[in-house]
Amino acid sequence: MQNNKTRIVVVGGGTGGMAAVSALDQLPGRDKLDITLLEPSEYHYYQPQWTMVGAGLFPREVTRRPMAELVPEGINWINEGCAEFVPHDNHLLTVSGRRIDYDYLIVATGLKLDWDKIDGLKGNLGKHGICSNYSYDSVPSTWENIRNLKHGVAMFTFPPPPIKCAGAPQKIMYLAEDHFRRSGVRNQVTVSYRCAGDSIFAVKKYAAALNEICAKRSIDTQFAWKLKAVDAVAHEANFEHTKSGETRTEKYEMLHITPQMSAPQVVSSSPLANEAGFVEVDKGTLQHTRYPNVFSLGDSSSCPTSKTAAAVRAQLPVLIFNLVATMNGRALGEKYDGYTSCPLVTGYGRLILAEFDYELNPQETFPFDQGKERLSMYLLKKYILPYIYWKGLIAGRKWPWLMPESHLKAF
DSSP: OOOOOEEEEOOOOOOHHHHHHHHHTTSSTTGGGEEEEOOSSSEEEGGGHHHHTTTSSSOOOEEEEEEHHSSSSTTTEOOSSEEEEEGGTTTEEETTOOEOOOSEEEEOOOOEEGGGSSSSSSTTTTSSSOOOOSSTTTTTHHHHHHHHOOSSEEEEOOOOOOBBBTTTTHHHHHHHHOOOOOOOOGGEEEEEEESSSSOOSSSSHHHHHHHHHHTTTTOOEESSSSEEEEEEETTTEEETTTTTTTEEEEEEEEEEOOOOOEEOOOHHHSTBBBBSSSSSSSSOOBBSSSSSEEOOOGGOOOOOHHHHHHHHHHHHHHHHHHHHHTTTOOOOOOOOOOOOEEEEEEEEEETEEEETTTOOOOOOOSOOOSSSSSSSHHIIIIIIHHHHHHIIIITTTTTHHHHHOGGGGGO
């Protein structure tokens, strides 16, 4: 029997992909949809919590759950990756060569971590004082280094963009500095931040607060320096100035690395990509600029905003509404304004909640100045946001932030 259902394929089972699948599964007219998820991983990770894992506050195991427990019943989950997009013919190929046809496509493949762009790092992550919160395998080494460091240089790096959760490299730095202070070794430890960007934060209001914190806590911040190579045995890091090309080598006892990142090759080499390698969408509607039946959200899209789970939460209702509008031949009535959020942990029990839009204007939720460190916002980050993520964004059954059902006509 012929399947007359509308075929929607979601590529990627990270935050964006799982949020899209969960939302689609709850739409009015769900019985008229044939929804397929393409994701090769066995586990889904709540990566924003890795900052606190690296600071010794949680075991890493709380940050992952089996995909099989999260994918809604009735969703066709193909446990493979995508090998090729063929948007002019409305199909894709999996890594095993299987052809998947679609009527509509949502791309949410996330970012690729380019560890190999740092010479000398291969085989040394998690050893010789080198650690990183940017992978499930390496995050335990961050806390091991922090708690065992008694003297010397604790160095934290920030790569050129793109980067997911751009505040994370300095969050762990503040937590480490706080731990050194609490454990009585701060006078013997130099805390250094080497950032490939030109400033500590893009939004002036929050940058001013963070610069003040660094000055008060004697954190050595230097900008436009990109990590190029490490000598793990010698405990040396080689940096290149992003403007002058000058290079220099610095000694360290602890080195927290944030790797460079890029769009996955399956996206960057496809007809869907822009010159930078990301899925080329209208930054307001999230619809592809050349293929109207293709949408994208999250880190793989070309939206010029910070790549965070909060951005996905704000993009999701826009994408769902506009996808349904496209299915029904209606005008795309919703626009994403670039909203994103970065909960900047500045120590144990302290947090600055940065919220802003495309224009880098603060878009604060709470009726107080979020540019100040607060315990309440720290507790929000530590306890409430993980609950909202797992129970709401990823596998929720209620979607208060979606458009009213009157806007989501049956297909």
